[in-house]
Amino acid sequence: MRGALRYLVGVVAGSLLGLGSALWLAGLWPARSNMAFGDIDVGGWRSDFATGSEAADPYTRARVARHGLLALAKTEAVYFTRATDESGAPLREGCSYRLSGGQMPAGWWSVTLYDAASMLPANTDGALSIDAWRAGGGAWSAIVAPERPADGSLWISSRGSGTFDLTLRLYMPDAALLADPNAALSPPVIKRLSCGEGGR
Amino acid sequence: MKRWAGPLAVLLLCAVGAHALTLHFTPAVIMDRAMAALATRGVALHAFTSPQRVTPQTQSVVRSSPDLYYALCRYDLGDPAARLTVRMGAWPDYQSLAFFDARTDNFATLRGTGRAIAVGLLPPGSAPQAGAIVSPSERGVILIRRLAPTAERYAAAAEAGKADACSLEPVSG
Structure with missing residues (x-):
């Protein structure tokens, strides 16, 4: 017995x-967890180019199914995610950040903010992302904060997000990006400006 | 100690088995739940449904982009005598027609910037045909994305979406 x-x-x-x-x-x-994982790390932005394909290992496949369902394969789009600022601290609603970058090796790009549940934060600010169309060509910068910047800068609202991450979508990626992402991509920089009430 | 050798071996075997089975079935389970959720939210079977513009209040799939117009079609190719006919209307900016199987794999994507696309989708195991794609699973989801980062572009994309079609038709001949 x-x-x-x-x-x-x-x-x-x-x-x-x-x-x-x-x-x-x-x-x-x-x-x-969020989507900030994968074997590719370009300046702290993580990606797994096997996303969406049969080549994805079972762990990637399971994670993408939960956090990135219906993601495209790399020939059409690649996704980079970052959940920390340049100092390595987690991105959070209580702080404000400056996100800056330049041209991207893709036909179109966007940066979108998602909360810990991989959803858009529950606010009504209408400032959930920036993209190549709004940023224009060349160098650009945007403020990530819970309140609209007074100076009219591009804005991604973190209001209601708690801890969050940023996802960089690169549609129609250049062949050079797929071949050698570290050489081809100069990823956006996330600099923390301040922390406290209102984030700024 | 010897009395525990057998149970420890069973523990290890069960751990490895449960680990592998969990990873194997998780994508299909999540996809199944997602398809059920899409059905609940009104995404039709064998017809394109365009949800409202993605906002925090309307989002139904994780990590949707607020800069894109989406149209979804659920499919079920359980009847081997039928095929799905899919059409994506023309759109001057970026657009794509992406096919996802029951395990979440993006098994085909057709880019259609500036042009319309028509293609057939055949049940698993079908012989390859020109102008058609064979689905790896009976069930899945087809997703159209159109670049539409503003309310005006979204309205235009929705207008273009009136030319989209996803319908189950009997195999001829």
Whole structure:
């Protein structure tokens, strides 16, 4: 009887261990992770070019299914995500940041803010992203903060986001970007301006 | 100690098995739930449905872009005597027609900047045909994206979307 009980404990504990470890490694449990993962790291912006394809490993596949469902394969679009500022601190609603960059090696690009649940933050500011069309050609910068900047700068609202990440979409990526992302991409820089009430 | 050797081996086997099975089934389970959620939100089977412009209040899929017009068509190719006919209307800016199977793989994408596209979608195991794509799974989702970063462009994209079509038709011959 005791022998059977030991085997039963082994089955239950093993199953729970396997389930939990799979969900943890895939970033599905606990609800901690975002899309800032992958084997490509360009200036702190993380990506996995296997996203959306059959080549994705099971961990990537599971994480994308949860956090990036219906993502395109790399020939059409690549996605980079960053959840920290230049000092390595997590991005959060209580701070304001300056996001700056230049031309991107793609036909069109955008930067969008998502909360910890991979959703757009629940605000009505109508300032959820910036894109190549709004930023124009050449160098650009935008403020990421919970309140609209007074100087009329491009703005991504973090109001209601808690901790968040930024996703850089690069549609119609240049061949050079797919071949050598570190050489081809100068990613946006995220500089923390201040923290406190109102973020600024 | 020997009494625990067998149970420990069983524990390891169960851990490895549960780990692999969880990873294997997770995408399909999530996709299945997502398709059910899309159906609940009015995304039709075998017809393109365009949700409202993506906002925090209207978003239905994680990490949707507020700069894009989306149109979705759920499909079920369970009837081997039928094929799906898909058309994407013309749009002067970037647009694409992307196919996702039941395991979330983006198994085909057709870019249609400045032009319309028509293509067939065949059930799994079908013989390849010109002008048609074979789906790896019976069920899946087709997604049109159009670049539309402003309310005006979104309205224009919605107008262009009137030429989109997704319909199940019997295989001829």
